[in-house]
Amino acid sequence: MPEDRPMPNANLRVLLVAIEEVMGENGAKAVLNSGGLGRYIGNYPPNNTELGASFTDYGAAQQAVEDFYGPRGARAMLIRIGRATFRYTRQEQPAILGLAGLALKALPVGARMKSVLERITSAANKDVNLKAHLREEPDAYYYVNEECPCRWRPEHDKPACFVTVGVLQEAMLWATGKNYRVEEVACISNGASACVYRVPKQPIE
Numbered sequence: 258m259p260e261d262r263p264m265p266n267a268n269l270r271v272l273l274v275a276i277e278e279v280m281g282e283n284g285a286k287a288v289l290n291s292g293g294l295g296r297y298i299g300n301y302p303p304n305n306t307e308l309g310a311s312f313t314d315y316g317a318a319q320q321a322v323e324d325f326y327g328p329r330g331a332r333a334m335l336i337r338i339g340r341a342t343f344r345y346t347r348q349e350q351p352a353i354l355g356l357a358g359l360a361l362k363a364l365p366v367g368a369r370m371k372s373v374l375e376r377i378t379s380a381a382n383k384d385v386n387l388k389a390h391l392r393e394e395p396d397a398y399y400y401v402n403e404e405c406p407c408r409w410r411p412e413h414d415k416p417a418c419f420v421t422v423g424v425l426q427e428a429m430l431w432a433t434g435k436n437y438r439v440e441e442v443a444c445i446s447n448g449a450s451a452c453v454y455r456v457p458k459q460p461i462e
């Protein structure tokens with residue numbers, strides 16, 4: 258395992274709140290216990306951007322949800338948790354998504370997508386201790402994280418970062434009112450040098 262990497266308290270907090278929303282209080286407790294995170298039961302990290310949480314713990318919480326449902330069932334649950342994570346983050350701590358004060362209404366849909374993705378990318382670098390960048394191609398945006406909690410998870414035979422997929426899906430829905438088929442096309446836990454998320458410019462019909 259690489260040396261641990263700190264992340265803001267609020268990032269882990271909203272993930273745990275989202276897990277509890279999707280799995281219920283007892284499900285969340287079971288996941289925290291099995292993930293070696295029992296110290297967080299009834300004691301979620303504070304809602305601030307101090308670097309008091311860690312990539313290890315964030316990854317362990319995701320891994321425990323995956324283990325709870327099994328690899329086949331976990332994908333849909335992790336995406337739901339990611340969607341809830343975006344909603345809570347936007348309400349509780351929009352700074353870590355870079356969305357504070359963002360006015361979208363005047364923009365066309367394509368510009369809204371790009372604007373939100375750019376904000377998320379810069380907040381990821383500035384506040385979340387990720388190494389993120391955004392690439393645009395004619396048909397899609399690619400959101401790239403060169404660091405990811407999945408570096409502290411076991412190796413996977415397929416991309417595993419479905420929480421982030423859910424976060425990006427919900428972000429695009431919030432920005433445009435439409436659903437997009439976001440995919441993680443490369444993943445550190447699957448041997449790639451970065452986690453790469455493709456966000457197509459065309460919504461699902």
Ligand SMILES: [Zn+2]
Nearest residue numbers: 418444445452
């Ligand atoms: Zn990944």
